[in-house]
Amino acid sequence: MKNNLIATAMMALCMLGACSEKPAAPSTPSPASTAAATNPATPADATYTVRGRIDGLPTPDGKSYLHIHHEDIPDFKGRDGKVTGMNEMSMDFLGIAPGVDLSQLKVGDPIEFTFEVRWKSDPRSLVTKIVKLPPDTKLRLSGEGK
């Protein structure tokens, strides 16, 4: 009985985001994760369109991913559906939809991108669109002019 209570309390903590997320992907992408990226098993829980700057691009050896320093996402919803917001951060995006062309992008490019979030299936985040912004675009990112 006591153990049940502890387990319940720990589950509640997890739902509040107290647990750290599991690593998003194995170090080498497997065919299964590629399949998941192109054919998610569940509908998106939310979709966000955000501005940011390209911090890194995927390499064929799978050692680097699409890395974006994104602006604040004030309407970001947590696993429980409540709006928690997400501060600006530099973040790996492992899921990239087949229609997204990364070939014209380079590190440092300002972009506006759209990504879907799925809490119940992989990929956790799936980038579905990237639009390049003018090179002189001022982004609200730390270390850059407001």
Ligand SMILES: [Cu+2]
């Ligand atoms: Cu983020």
